[in-house]
Amino acid sequence: MADRDKYSVLLPTYNERENLPIIIWLLVKYFNESGYDYEIIVIDDGSPDKTLDVAKQLQKIYGSEKIVLRPREKKLGLGTAYIHGIKHATGNFIIIMDADLSHHPKFIPEFIQKQKEGNFDVVSGTRYIGDGGVAGWDFRRKLVSRGANYITQILLRPGASDLTGSFRLYKKEVLQKLVNSCISKGYVFQMEMIIRARQFGYTIGEVPISFVDRVYGESKLGGSEIIQFLKGLLYLFATT
Amino acid sequence: MIPKLFQWLLGAGLFIAVWLAFVLEKVDIQLTEIQRTLVLISPLLAVGIFGLVSAVIVLYRVSTFNDCKEAG
Numbered sequence A: 001m002a003d004r005d006k007y008s009v010l011l012p013t014y015n016e017r018e019n020l021p022i023i024i025w026l027l028v029k030y031f032n033e034s035g036y037d038y039e040i041i042v043i044d045d046g047s048p049d050k051t052l053d054v055a056k057q058l059q060k061i062y063g064s065e066k067i068v069l070r071p072r073e074k075k076l077g078l079g080t081a082y083i084h085g086i087k088h089a090t091g092n093f094i095i096i097m098d099a100d101l102s103h104h105p106k107f108i109p110e111f112i113q114k115q116k117e118g119n120f121d122v123v124s125g126t127r128y129i130g131d132g133g134v135a136g137w138d139f140r141r142k143l144v145s146r147g148a149n150y151i152t153q154i155l156l157r158p159g160a161s162d163l164t165g166s167f168r169l170y171k172k173e174v175l176q177k178l179v180n181s182c183i184s185k186g187y188v189f190q191m192e193m194i195i196r197a198r199q200f201g202y203t204i205g206e207v208p209i210s211f212v213d214r215v216y217g218e219s220k221l222g223g224s225e226i227i228q229f230l231k232g233l234l235y236l237f238a239t240t
Numbered sequence B: 001m002i003p004k005l006f007q008w009l010l011g012a013g014l015f016i017a018v019w020l021a022f023v024l025e026k027v028d029i030q031l032t033e034i035q036r037t038l039v040l041i042s043p044l045l046a047v048g049i050f051g052l053v054s055a056v057i058v059l060y061r062v063s064t065f066n067d068c069k070e071a072g
Ligand SMILES: Nc1nc2c(ncn2[C@@H]2O[C@H](COP(=O)(O)OP(=O)(O)OP(=O)(O)O)[C@@H](O)[C@H]2O)c(=O)[nH]1
Pocket: A011, A012, A013, A014, A015, A016, A043, A044, A045, A075, A076, A077, A078, A081, A097, A098, A099, A100, A102, A214, A218, A219, A220, A221
């Protein structure tokens, strides 16, 4: 690759000691195969399971050029983890993904290609179009997911098919601006990012991805998440 | 851009205004008995049809939701 683009992958972690070695191994593998310049920024929030120690081991293996550690003292939430990560990112593009193996690094070269195709400001992974999909969901979860997505599409007309996904590529300055103007938390934060992107007139490309549930660690999907989602939806419906 | 909420309120307000004009017979258009009933229940019809179409769309999308094999 002759271009000078560099991709900073932000990996927020909280209790991901089993997942981190795998995700980083995969990231390194796919970046080396595709030849793009990259760095992986691990933002650990003082995980009780000592994810940070694992991260330090990995840094020794892959080098501190590629694995950058930017830990914080305690759990301060995803939104601020991104802000923290951006500050230390040296790439002109930023890739945001979960460290729990829900998002497979094999899609990253497709994100990058898509971005180059249309010089998009944002490239968003989507479970809802083309070859995109989910792994091992029962009927009920699919129904909730599709139903929520349908309502969101009707109410917000966002111009992107997957609003709650968090596997995305941004131009650095675009992400900076979006993060600064978003106030929501949790799922709603991802949703607000895309809505604001549309509001600011940024262009959005989409890449179909498959989403896999976490194998290691605990999932926290529950009733309160749904309430939060609905609140966020109404907030965006009334204000944007 | 005005927020989506107000776009909807505007649309709904417009619809209700026209509907009321017919129901309260403020417009000079002769309607047959059947047409009058249709107009009267048109808000219900609209909501019903919208709900039905939505349900079909969502169910169709659930049935075509890709099941990806867990790739390593
Ligand atoms: N630094 C940091 N990372 C976090 C925090 N909360 C979650 N994460 C990480 O953010 C990513 C997404 O969080 P998840 O817990 O997987 O959230 P989710 O995907 O919505 O829910 P499940 O996978 O079903 O549990 C993972 O890599 C987490 O380790 C936090 O407060 N601080």
